[in-house]
Amino acid sequence: MKKGKQLPEVFFPVDKYSNELSLYHYGKHVCLPSNHYGPSKRDYYLLHFITEGKGTYTVGGKTFHLQKNEGFLIRPNEETFYQADEEEPWEYYFIAFHGMIAEQMVDAVDWIDGYVIRPQNYQAIRLAMRSIHAVKKPELWGEYTVLGNVYILFGNLIKESAKNKMEEIKTAQEDSLNKAIDFIKKNYERGIRVSDIADEVNMHRVSLYRLFKECLNVSVEKYLQNYRMDKAVFLLQNSDLPVTEICMRVGMCDYPHFCRQFKRHFGFTPSEYRRLFARKK
Secondary structure, eight states: OOOSSSSSSEEEEOOOSSSSSSSEEEEEEEEOTTTEEEEEOOOSSSEEEEEEEEEEEEEEEEEEEEEEOOOEEEOTOOEEEEEOOOOOOEEEEEEEESTTHHHHHHHTOBBBTTTTEEOOHHHHHHHHHHHHOOOOOOOOOHHHHHHHHHHHHHHHHHEEEEEEEOOOOOHHHHHHHHHHHHHHHHHHHGOOHHHHHHHEEEEEEEHHHHHHHHHHHHHHHHHHHHHHHHHHHHHHHHOOOOOOHHHHHTTTOOHHHHHHHHHHHHHSOHHHHHHHHHHHH
């Protein structure tokens, strides 16, 4: 059986609480096998960060299986139960806090199902929790030092949440862009327009325009036009189709407009381009 401390190591700040953010207590617990707390409720936030071992946390009918470098949050007035594993009991740092901005800070973190963190930057989280635990003096300077480290802790948690959200947005943008391009490649011959592409990816035309400009530095309309021109060149070089037929094949029903766009794009009319290419063969 693993040897450990039956009771947690707990430190209580002096009674000079900040209205903005205040600490109830903080510390570390090296748990014995199957050590548990609850079911119980608290009137403050209580954050745990696991440094060794594993265990379970139950809240709102859900049970989370947690391990080293993960954490869990107890919210005010919610019944919770948590228990160390029988074979590999966990060790964790913990901080209990409340205050005017406590909810705001907590809500800025991207908790899994509202209660769990599995941070990629767990080293920074662990360091902040260890720095909090290291301040064991009850004097006022100690409380301020701990509060400073709590802000650092949440700064790291919020920073990672913002990064993850940006990555999710970027991934969603890439998916929409790829879907739009794939639609163009498969349907350019049918005379599709920008509105058709926007409908396909379920985006407003303005949003689609911004997406293409941001990712490709070209408007979606210009991208579609360029794609059609490239296909027209291929047909001019590799087929004997009449230019009017090539116009239709690339999804442009207006022949004079096709010729104007082609010349603007390449500096020659389609017929001139074909003759020029034939000479170079």
